[in-house]
Amino acid sequence: MQTIKAAVCHEFGQPLVIEDIQLAAPGMGEIEVTLKAVAICHSDISFAEGGWGGTLPAVYGHEAAGHITAIGPGVSGLAPGDPVIVTLIRACGACPSCAGGKPTICETPVDGDSHPLRTAAGGPLHQAMACGAFAEKVVVSHRQVVKINDDMPMDCAALVACGVITGVGAVVNAAELRAGQDVVVIGAGGVGLNAIQGARIAGARRIVAVDMSQEKLDIAKQFGATDGILATGRKPWIAAMRAMGRGADAVIVTVGAIPAYDDAPRYLGRGGRVIMVGMPHSGATSTYEPVILAAVGQGMIGSKMGDVVIQRDIPWMVDLYHQGRLKLDELISGRWTLDQINEAIADTRTGSARRNVILFS
Numbered sequence: 001m002q003t004i005k006a007a008v009c010h011e012f013g014q015p016l017v018i019e020d021i022q023l024a025a026p027g028m029g030e031i032e033v034t035l036k037a038v039a040i041c042h043s044d045i046s047f048a049e050g051g052w053g054g055t056l057p058a059v060y061g062h063e064a065a066g067h068i069t070a071i072g073p074g075v076s077g078l079a080p081g082d083p084v085i086v087t088l089i090r091a092c093g094a095c096p097s098c099a100g101g102k103p104t105i106c107e108t109p110v111d112g113d114s115h116p117l118r119t120a121a122g123g124p125l126h127q128a129m130a131c132g133a134f135a136e137k138v139v140v141s142h143r144q145v146v147k148i149n150d151d152m153p154m155d156c157a158a159l160v161a162c163g164v165i166t167g168v169g170a171v172v173n174a175a176e177l178r179a180g181q182d183v184v185v186i187g188a189g190g191v192g193l194n195a196i197q198g199a200r201i202a203g204a205r206r207i208v209a210v211d212m213s214q215e216k217l218d219i220a221k222q223f224g225a226t227d228g229i230l231a232t233g234r235k236p237w238i239a240a241m242r243a244m245g246r247g248a249d250a251v252i253v254t255v256g257a258i259p260a261y262d263d264a265p266r267y268l269g270r271g272g273r274v275i276m277v278g279m280p281h282s283g284a285t286s287t288y289e290p291v292i293l294a295a296v297g298q299g300m301i302g303s304k305m306g307d308v309v310i311q312r313d314i315p316w317m318v319d320l321y322h323q324g325r326l327k328l329d330e331l332i333s334g335r336w337t338l339d340q341i342n343e344a345i346a347d348t349r350t351g352s353a354r355r356n357v358i359l360f361s
Contacts, residue, residue, distance in 0.1 A: 001025075001118065006135035007341045008125070010057045012050030015342045016134065021059070021125055024116035026072035026139050033086055033140065036154035038133045039063035040341075040348050040356045041162050042189070043279065046256070047128060048345075051281035055113055058126035061133030062088040065148075065157035066360075075142045083152065084145040087161045087310055090130040091143050103143075104305040134341060136360060146314040152321075155335065155357045156328035159190075160317055162305070163355060164328070166277060167194025167254065168317060169306015172202055174275045175250035179203030184240050184248040184267045185225070187255035188216040190331060190355045191277060193223045195252045197326060200224030206244045210236055213351070223327060237266040247272055254278050261286040265293060265300070274300040331355050
């Protein structure tokens with residue numbers, strides 16, 4: 001075991017504590033990655049607040065990039081020194097979901113309580129979301145990473161690990177949007193901006209952003225939204241339909257707010273689909289009038305991590321970035337050190353940040 005620095009959650013709702021922890025060497029099929037950047041996702045915040053339960057103490061963080069520094073047995077195609085994007089998608093490759101091309105819903109459980117983290121005193125320490133990337137290094141499955149070129153900025157690369165693939169993938173993979181169709185994106189935060197980018201890349205006719213903040217709607221237009229609707233207005237779905245001239249073919253809900261889920265079907269046209277991306281806290285419920293959905297052929301689909309296959313979709317998205325067709329630099333609101341992680345989380349909680357990134361020296 002080696003000693004590294006990490007931001008540890010000891011109590012839900014309390015600040016993370018920067019402390020020494022122990023990290024095991026990579027085992028069968030695993031690699032060690034020394035991180036250069038990790039972004040702060042609202043999912044990390046929800047976990048740290050206790051919104052989804054889980055084991056404590058824990059190390060969160062799951063949008064990361066760095067260089068491989070050690071390799072366990074049974075790993076091929078990767079070598080020390082390789083720059084990689086690290087995701088939370090730990091696919092076994094053999095279960096029915098993985099074999100069916102849906103690795104984001106792998107059915108093989110991951111035991112984050114027993115490996116690879118321990119406290120400095122040798123006690124249990126949970127590796128959250130199979131990553132635990134609020135730390136100087138991670139040990140993860142080789143299936144969780146994608147090799148990238150040396151010229152890819154690490155702060156931008158980290159964003160691809162979750163927010164980008166989730167937003168773009170929700171449009172391209174889950175909604176299967178075709179050129180000329182109309183999209184409503186509810187929530188113009190980090191994931192929402194990427195859903196807007198995905199719709200633009202897919203050739204959507206109208207891309208309507210819906211948010212509580214006019215400032216965020218203005219930013220959404222820089223990423224490809226054709227129209228912005230304030231969610232605080234009376235019946236914002238009427239304004240959205242006026243902008244499109246019809247109901248939407250797809251509504252992408254990128255926030256975990258129950259009112260957003262309650263209203264999402266109201267934006268749909270005939271045959272449209274709500275793509276459920278944002279994750280409310282456990283136990284929260286939403287209500288619908290199912291007869292309407294049934295009568296006009298509408299539907300609701302959950303989408304985890306954009307339904308991506310990372311070895312297929314991440315290289316495509318990275319290439320779009322290098323072509324100037326996918327904005328990543330513009331997604332970064334602030335750059336922070338690990339010692340400043342609680343300030344970065346507080347800034348993210350305000351809702352004004354697109355993505356805050358922790359940089360390691």
